[in-house]
Amino acid sequence: MVRPHPKPVIVWFRDDLRLADQPALASALAHDGPVLCVYILDEVSPGLRPLGGASRWWLHHSLEQLASSLSKIGGRLDVLTGASDQILTALAKASGADKVVWTRRYGAAEIALDSKIKTLLKQQDVTAESFKGQLLFEPWELQTKAGGPFKVFTPFWRAALALGDGSAPLKAPKKMNALPWDKSYGKSLKLADLKLLPTKPDWARGLRQTWQVGEAGAIARLSDFLKNGLAHYAEERDRADRDSTSRLSPHLRFGEISPKQILWAARHAGDAGSIAQRNIDKFIAEIGWREFSYHLLYHFPDLRQANFQPRFDHFPWAKSTKKNLDLWHKGQTGYPVIDAGMRELWQTGTMHNRVRMIVASFMIKHLMIDWRRGEEWFWDTLCDADPASNAASWQWVAGSGADAAPYFRIFNPIIQGEKFDPDGIYVKRFVPELSRLGAKWIHRPWEAPDNILAAAGITLGKTYPAPIVDHAAARERALAAFASLSQ
DNA sequence: TTTTGAGTTGTTCGA
């Protein structure tokens, strides 16, 4: 019996740049036909937010890694640029593919684009199938007893955990059969043609030193964290001076690893009983916050633009912000922990989680700058800039978000610094001009006696800025502004 | 429908 020659399948990679636990890829390989793997840099379809600089840098290297992993198992990655709908429909036609598969996304513009493409493909008799791969729980799978979306984290996460997801992540395929690229498919580009990397100036040196981009790097990072970080996660995760967080977020952002792989590994790391359950729960809850953010984004699509709580529409944000915003960007506020955090961000494309809250609170509450300006800066500079987590977290700090911080929670940058970086190790790593100042004054140099400052080689206002706002006065001003909202 | 308890991450003040 002669079987008909199987038709090609197209795997459309997006925010899922991995081979393991990749249901879309797995389904394509189960199909028997040759596989065409593509990535499309789409900067023209309506509503898509352009990637920030750090994300573009990451994407370049992540695609490079994916292409290399695919080629090792007989596959290939083709990179294209343009309108996703036009490219995919044309590609399906030219290659004779009868199926296109991808992993779901959850932003409004992305959903609109994907469903349009599904319709277009169907019209030319091509099956389009989407898969869950970026989340543990689809946003529509979870709802309150009243039938609506959750707006508070704890009940959301309780409901999610009750739903459970015990299945093991999929193994990476070992072999595949790539469809050769034909000229009739159009132009497959070189990665460099996407122009994702910075040229002049090349600001990515610190990023290169900090990260091992790609699926192999993600897996290495996870196993390092399970070995060295997880056992003390609950107590140490807030310490800016320790390496206790997982640092998996950019890998997750680009789907180099799936939340399911992380959850599975964290749970099984506790099998031997050497890791206290509270550490595992605490870590898994962080994955839960990512899920919650996507839940919010799906149900409130303009999360990035609009206050989740509309009463914040009347908030008296500062009118002229250029000067202070610039000092905040550059890490020149005169508050050491703020400046260290902002410089860590600029140099490495990441920032310690605790410090993110401190710098965000400072920008919003001390400088009274609209949270959207902070969201934009993080979007441009963070390697892990995530459409859901970034917006949800900024709103959370502002108090305008779901389950948000109460108005009176105004982080004191001095106390926070002393609590979570007691010896000033973190500050000194990123603010070298304070490197000779002792722990007693490291978070409040303006209070240090003159002789101590002189001995440390510090002249306030010259070698390091004096505080750009007075903490107590800024706090009072913010409290008054937030109180004005309630009336 | 009404009621009840709860809600990631803090700071300051006064006893």
Place this chain on the structure above:
DNA sequence: GTCGAACAACTCAAA
């Protein structure tokens, strides 16, 4: 120095 209360009132989720 330590500790508990105040800081507003609201909204959510579930019974």
